[in-house]
Amino acid sequence: MPGFWTLAVASVIQGIMLLISYVAQNSFPKPLTEEEEQLYLEKLAQGDDKAKEVLIERNLRLVAHIIKKFENSGDDFDDLISIGTIGLIKAVNTFNVEKSARLATYASRCIENEILMYMRSKKKKRSEMSLYEPIGTDKEGNEIHFLDVLSTDAEAVAEMVSRTLDKEQLWKKLKKLPPQERNVLVLRFGLRGKGRKTQKEIAKKLGISRSYVSRIEKRAIDRLSEQFMAEA
DSSP: HHHHHHHHHHHHHHHHHHHHHHHHOOOOOOOOOHHHHHHHHHHHHHTOOHHHHHHTTTTTHHHHHHHHGGSSSOOOOHHHHHHHHHHHHHHHHHHTTOOSOOHHHHHHHHHHHHHHHHHHHHHHOGOOOOOOEEEEOOTOOEEEEEGGGGGOOOOOHHHHHHHHHOOOHHHHHHHOHHHHHHHHHHHHHOOOOOSHHHHHHHHHHHHHHHHHHHHHHHHHHHHHHHHHHHHH
8 A cells, every 4th residue: 555655654743843833943832622633633533634644743842841851861862763753653543532522641652652662662571571671761760661661552654754764864865855845845834944934935935835845845845755665
C-alpha cells in the first residue's frame, strides 16, 4: 500500500518539522480547550485530515516536555524528537474518546512508551533482554527497566522513520528539493528560526495564490517522504 506509507511518513515528517521549529523558537501553540479538543476529535472521526493536523500540532509541546525526562539517557536529542513525534501521531490515530478522559493524558503515555521502546530496541534484541535489565534513566537518574515498558505496539512506520530521520538528514533532503518547494517549507515551518508563516503570508511574499502555496507544500512533503522511504 504505497499510498498509505507515503501518507504516514509525510505526517511524521510534518510533525517533526513543526516540533523542531517550536523547540528552536521556544514557542508552542496554546493547548486546545476541552471544548475545542472535542470538536476536532469529532471532525477526525468523520475523516477530517485537517482536524488530525490540528490535534497533532497543538499537542507537540507534550513531546518537548517528555523528552526532557530522558536528557541523561545518552540518546541523541533529534532521535528523541523523531520518536516522540511518532508516539504523538500514534496517540491521535488510536485515541478512543469513550475510554480516555483527555487526549493529552493518553498521548503523554504513548509518547513515553514510544521512547522507551526505542531505547529498549537499541539496547538489545527482545529475546536476549532480561526483564530487569536497565535500558536507560529518567530525569531523576532512576533506572528504567525493560519490565516497565513491555508493549506490543510496534509499527513499521515508526521503525522506518526512526532509523532514517534526524535534523541533519532532513536539511540534506530539503536541499534536494526544487528551490520554490524548499523555500515554501522553510517559510511554512520556520526552519531558519524566523517564525512560521501562514500559507496566506507566503502567498503574498511570493506573489502567488494561497491555494498554489498549499499545493507546493503538499508536493514538497510528498517528495521528502519518498526520499526517506527510499532509504528505509
